[in-house]
Amino acid sequence: MKKTARNIYLGFILFLMYAPIATLVVLSFNSSKSRSKWGGFTLKWYSSLFQDDAIMSALYNTLAIAFLSALIATIIGTCASLGITAMKAKWRTVIMGITNIPVLNSDIVTGISLMLLFIAFRFTLGFSTILIAHITFNIPYAILSVMPKLKQTNKSTYEAARDLGAGPFQAFMKVVFPDILPGVLSGFLMTFTMSLDDFIITHFTKGPGVDTLSTKIYSEVRKGIRPEMYALSTLLFLSVMVIMILMNTSPKETDSKKAGSTSKDFKRKRKIPWHQVIPAGFILLIAVTGLVHHVRTTGSVSEEQVIVYNWGEYIDPDVLDIFEEETGIQVIYEEYETNEIMYPKILSGAIAYDVVCPSDYMIQRMRENGLLSKLNLDNIPNLKNIDPAYLTQSQSFDPDNEYSVPYCVGTIGILYNKNMVDEPVDSWNILWDEKYKDRILMQDSVRDAFAVALKRKGYSLNSVEVDELIQAKDDLIAQKPLVQAYVVDQVRDKMIGNEAALGVIYSGEALYTQRENPALEYVIPKEGSNIWIDSWVIPSNAKNKENAEKFINFLCRPDIALMNFEYITYATPNAAARALIEDESIRNSETLFPSDKDLARCETFRFLGDEADSYYNELWNKVKSN
Structure with missing residues (x-):
């Protein structure tokens, strides 16, 4: 019995140690990009690896x-x-x-x-x-x-x-x-x-x-x-x-006596x-x-360069190669994962980045703290290709459009499975419907989660009113028993794999999930939502400002903006690039390109100040720990 129990225990430990590794190995041969869907055996990821x-x-x-x-x-x-x-x-x-x-x-x-x-x-x-x-x-x-x-x-x-x-x-x-x-x-x-x-x-x-x-x-x-x-x-x-x-x-040591040598001789070897x-x-x-x-x-480093700090997987690598070939300016490229990781690096001044791509509220924060340099728009003539509607939206964080040029845009909405939801989805209220208990996915993000609760009640998603925020906190706590999980990128795989009926998701991610699972549909609720805008800016300590403006202008070129759109799948604010999209269903997709009516109901996030941010985080901790 002891030996059996010992073997079972050892097997259990080995399973816990190596099951994740085995899963990883299996996924490396899965032709589907989704972790929840087996698309057949393939070696293409190994081939792609060595070409990356x-x-x-x-x-x-x-x-x-x-x-x-x-x-x-x-x-x-x-x-x-x-x-x-x-x-x-x-x-x-x-x-x-x-x-x-x-x-x-x-x-x-x-x-x-x-x-x-x-x-x-x-x-x-x-x-x-x-x-x-x-x-x-x-x-x-x-x-x-x-x-x-x-x-x-x-x-x-x-x-x-x-x-x-x-x-x-x-x-x-x-x-x-x-x-x-x-x-x-x-x-x-x-x-x-x-x-x-x-x-x-x-x-x-x-x-x-x-x-x-x-x-x-x-x-x-x-x-x-x-x-x-x-x-x-x-x-x-x-x-x-x-x-x-x-x-x-380790090789076994030969017995000294069998080798015909004394112990003393053996030790000397x-x-x-x-x-x-x-x-x-x-x-x-x-x-x-x-x-x-x-x-x-x-040894191949060029004297002319531009140091770019961007989100991960947020630009087509071929675009960088084309820019270097056309201009002779070398692109030194670095990625970050969140605005909150990027901001301290810019604030410290330890690295002089030339071009950065923050989100709306972070651009406001950087501008107010004197971390951004005004753009010389004469060096960015391709700015004319940007849809005026998004330049107007950008004025909420860059009042005179002096510091930023829109790069990617999108909304936050509800992704639902038409085979699991048999009623119209047009309101945030459905995320509080008890019949969808354990089939609802919420974003594991303080501002995104509170935006849902605030807009549901008709409040601004930038609210700093204590009563409104407490009400939003109470609503999120009341919703918590219905929520299957608070997720970020996992919402894609769960919705593709039919593991949930409803999920809060970014519009660019919605397009990807719909390609993998045609039963999925995306909607911006009638109460309104968040429209986010990621824009290019130049830090105040940039050493290659003119090269940075050349880079921004290059990215605003219609053919280049189209390349990035096809690579990223997030909507482009470049109207000239949108006109070049061959697939009419994508070009006219309201998931990617909301109508003026939908945009009118949306707000961009604003930086509310350190005190307000701290209060939001305090309330979010109460939601998560309740």
Whole structure:
């Protein structure tokens, strides 16, 4: 019974550990982009993975940084270990205690501290700062790997080699180094793995245009994972598994008596730890590939450049290539996941971005805080292609249209399944109907959730009236037992998979879900909703303002705006680009391009001030915790 129970327990633990990985592997062969729908077996995501410049660049950066930081940290750590070993016991204890602090310290403290240090000394955040940060982070681990081996060495053998005429370096390489080699290799492999896997320190010390796999995967998770990332994660898992198998397959030691040698002779034989050398060599091979790629790309940097900070998956990569070919201006491109992540970076001034694409309320906040530069509209003649209706809407956060140019627009509405809902859907009230209990999806966003509750009662979604906000909070609490889940991008998969009847969703996402499931329909409720506008702006500390205006003007060109629309699927405010859409059903879609009547009922979010934001968050916490 005990053995059976032990096996069941072990099997359960292994299931919890590897079931998610198995799911990820299966999804990497799913031809459908939806996680809830099996579209058949395919290898196209693996093919697409190796053709994705952004992912491959992140992979090469990761390998180059991991190898260089591991190599340098191992060399420094080995030298430091030799010095520490030579110290008196008291000082050795003190130094080892100091060495252990970074290991025990929280990564976020280390990351923020290094970022502030780089900013204070006016370092330009980028590849070099990530490398320095990783070396700093890895050195203690290298020391901890080498020190135990040094303690096991016999000092008398080193002294004997010196007495026999060997120099210090020769004695070290011939006598000491072979004994500590397993510790050195273990330190190298450990630091390489630590660097390969690190996210937090990289996140705080990276600059524009530099991504590692950890930061790239994190950004994908925040905005909705692409199938290519499943393929990448599968390959990473298999690679790590092979390395771990090689590392842990230690050759058995031959019995000294059977070998015909004495115990003393056996001890003198120093065996090369091939179970560590082989994976280290494998790492060296793939890391050099990444390093070569990094050197090549660094060597091709153009003097003329524009640094772009944009939402993830929010521009057609081919558009960037066309811009570079036509203008000779190199685009250094970086992505963010939320306005709230983007804002502190602009506020700190640590990185001088040239072009940024915030949402409406954040543009207002940045403008009011003096973080934006006025546009020279003479350099943006293609602004004439933007629909005047959206320029009018933009005046709610940019009164004179002096700081922003609309890029993508959309609304928030209700996506419903016609096979599950047998009544007209034209009001937010249906989200409070008890007959749809456990089949309603709400946005896991404070402003979006409160916008639904406020508009339902006829209030402004920018309300700061305490009574109105408390009423909205009470309504959301009353609705909570009916809600299946509070979600963000998961609403797409759940609605496609017929897991819910009603969901609050962005209009651009609605078009994608309708393509996957024709039973889905999108509507803007009669009480009105939010119309969001993401626009291009130029930060006040931009160093390439003219190039930034050329970039914005280029994106307003009808053919380019059409390319971006077809890639992103969010509606374009570019009237000339809309006229080029060949599919009439899409060109005239009221889901993507609301009528003037629908637009009249919609509002853009406004920045309400830090105090109001804090109060909204306080009420939202009460809703979620009730």
